[in-house]
Structures are given as C-alpha cells and as structure tokens.
Amino acid sequence: MRITIIGSGNVATHLAAAFKNAGHRIVQVYSRDMQNAALLAYHVKAEPIDNLSQIDSETDIFIISIKDDAIGLVAEQLAPYQKLMVHTSGATDLYALLAFSDNVGVFYPLQTFSKAKDVNFRTVPLCIEAADQAIAKGLKELAHTISNSVNDIDSPQRKTLHLAAVLACNFPNYLYSIAQQILAKHDLSFDLIRPLILETAEKVQNSLPASVQTGPAVRNDETTMNNHLQLLQDNPDLQQLYTLLSQGIIKMGINPHGDK
C-alpha cells in the first residue's frame, strides 16, 4: 500500500518502519517540525513535509499518529482528500474521525515505544476498528502484514484496554523509578533489581498475576510492612502509596500463604 504517516513521534516512527519493512511504500511523513519529519522520512525513504497543504493525494491511507487533542483538527484538514484515514490512539474514540468522513478507522498498536529501542512488531497486538465491515477487512489485511496479533476492538473496549495499559505499563514503570531512586539514595545499583523486574514480567506471560503474587502484603507480614513504612518516613506520599497498594494486595487474599 501507499501510506502517508502524519506524525513523527514514537508510534509514528515504529509503525512507519514496520510498514516499510513489510514492503509498503511510505509516501510522505508529516510533522510540524521539519527536522523531525526529515529524520523519520529519511529512514523510510519518504518525502518529509511540515505543512498539510503539501500533502500528496497519491496515497491509499493517512495514518494519523499525533497528540490526541490534535487528531480532530488534522482529520478535518485531511478529509477533503477522501482517502482512508485512521488514528493510532488508545484513548480516542472513532468518532473523532467519523465527524469528518465515513472512510475512517482506528489502528491502535498496544505497546510502549521508545525511539531508542527496537520492538519486534510481529508480537505487538494491533487493535482495529472501522466505520464499516469493508474498511475493517482492509485494515486487518494491512495489520497482518506487520503483526501476528490483529484484534477487533471497538471504541469502548479500546478505552478499557488503554486504562489497563496504563495500569500494567506506565504505573509499574513509575514504581521502578521510585525503587531506583531509593536505591541510588543508598548508593545501591539499580542493576541489583533489574533481573527481578524482568522475571516479574516474564512470570505473567504464562500465568495470571494473582496466582504468582508474592511479597509481605500477600503474606500479611505486618512486621516487614511496618519496617518498610519506617524506611519511607521522610516521604508521606510514598507511605500512602505503599499502604494503599499493600491493602489492595491483602484484600486479594488469593494466596494467603504467600510464596516469597
């Protein structure tokens, strides 16, 4: 397919590379910042543009991968080309595009992307929604060219997924960050817990998290929890967070004997 990428952020960058690798032609890359557009366009052999008036109408699909609150504005400007338009946002309704065209869909890759780290796109779940069945079929064919996990997900489901992704990705990363800061404060290397972080994530690849919950809270080990709260005494916010999370785990009560 001929693909136009609107945006140059992490999602745009990884999607464009995956499409290019799968043999599609990236026609143009748009970014408000010409340097960003040029950098990504160079990698995927596309034309960089920084103004939507420069759009090449010889394309099959506009992939809008920009900040959520700008999606509507851009869709409105692209609608006159009467091409297929999709956005890639977990938090945005299909309606954000439907307001301007019937030839629209959603192409949401459920993964966390950093420019610095490659991702094997074939394992990235793609969540597809479309204005009608024919569009959905086409989008799913496109999705299968880059991923093995192609899923019909409507707008309410996608919102739930996006919430789940925040809980299972953004929040754990924040907790890693707190742990790293506490270790650094005591001159301990983050390397000491990196294997633990990886193993924790690997464990739930084949198990449900509740069945592998460990730690003082699931054992209701009050001595240890009180010791930890004391270590956090200079930070009331962290104490509150520790207590709230521990209470939640205690309430799980699924594994009262608590493996270590």
Added chain:
Amino acid sequence: MRITIIGSGNVATHLAAAFKNAGHRIVQVYSRDMQNAALLAYHVKAEPIDNLSQIDSETDIFIISIKDDAIGLVAEQLAPYQKLMVHTSGATDLYALLAFSDNVGVFYPLQTFSKAKDVNFRTVPLCIEAADQAIAKGLKELAHTISNSVNDIDSPQRKTLHLAAVLACNFPNYLYSIAQQILAKHDLSFDLIRPLILETAEKVQNSLPASVQTGPAVRNDETTMNNHLQLLQDNPDLQQLYTLLSQGIIKMGINPHGDK
C-alpha cells in the same frame, strides 16, 4: 560443599537445585511437613527430615530458608552444632542469627521464585553478609559457584533492597492483576497486554525508568486521566490509587513532552 537446607519453600527449592547443579552435596532437607521435605529432597538426592533432632552434623553449612519470624527459633536449635549458619531473608537482620552464634551470615537471592517456573540462577544477584571477613570470603566463593552476581550487602542495605524489590516486583504484579481483572470484566483477553508488560520490563534493563516513562500522566493529559477515573467509578480504592500514582508521575516532570 556439604549443604543442609532448612525449609522447602520457593527460595529453598531453587537454591537447593542451583547448589546441586553446581556440584555441591545436599545432605538433608528439613521441613515441618515431611511430604514437602521429601519432595525437595528427592529432587536434590538428599535425606528428608521433619524434626530438627534428626539433623546430620556431618555438614558444612545450614541454609535457613523459612518464614522470617521462625528464623530465630530454628537458629537457636541449630547453634549447638557449631556449623556455619546463614539465612536467606531480605527483611531479616544478621542479628537474628548473631544472637546465637558467631559463625553466621546472610545469603539473600534477590529474585522472585515460583516453583512452577525455572530461573537462570547465574543472573540472580546474591547479597552476602557475614559475621566476619573470613566467613564472608567463604560465602562469596560458594555464591560464585551458582551466580555471576555476588554482592556485599549489609543489613541496612538489604532492608532498602527488600523495599525496592517490593516496589519493583510485588506492586507491579498487583497492578498487572488489577489490569487483568478489568480486562476480564469487559471480556478482553489478558494476552492483549502481555507483550506490553514484558516490553516495559525489558526497556529498563538498559535505561533508567524515569527516562522511559510514558502515558497520560507524564504528558499531564487531563482528559485521558479523567476518562480513566470515570471508568473506575465503581471502585473508589482504585480511583484513589490511580490518582496517587498519576500525581507521582506528574511530579516526576522529567519528560514533560511524554512519549507515547
């Protein structure tokens, strides 16, 4: 070395197997429950016992890998044998053993263990503390036979590490569990976010967590955060948790443009 394992839980099981694989002789496995003792003893070709009066004194080290609050009681009973004794607890001071003998140390593997899942022990950080330098040297030699990561960690440092481990392992797993339950409630498969969970942990193997923080909070995207809070409206505890974690991320303020 001749090694006696006191305990038959996850840590005892994985440690015993690692020692056996490294060529050590496991003399006995003790558990209050003979079935548990027998199961582990069978795997590592040791004698199972369920009473400390049956201890074979022809051993070089007692590895006490039992519940924190039982360590002192057992150490007291083992002290008369005048053998090297170590515990494997992240949350327990060396003093719990020093109270009964001078020939003591700590051998704390910083990893989360499940009986159902193998662990490559060579990547598990071992945290060593001892009553004196000579004991420390011996314990570190033993540690190097099973792991590439052998670290001098004193009791206060170990407590900090244990807190960091709770933050970076137990709490993230609980958040995975909440995500899984929310997905299940909406008939969405946990498989959809398993790759995300793994990638989140892999990302911080070579980066600091603060530098790869993503999501609505780090972008201060209030619309999305409010939508998520609305999705959680039937669960005030989760709303509070969501708000507390998001506020913490907003305060990080390290990556105000927030990658997706």
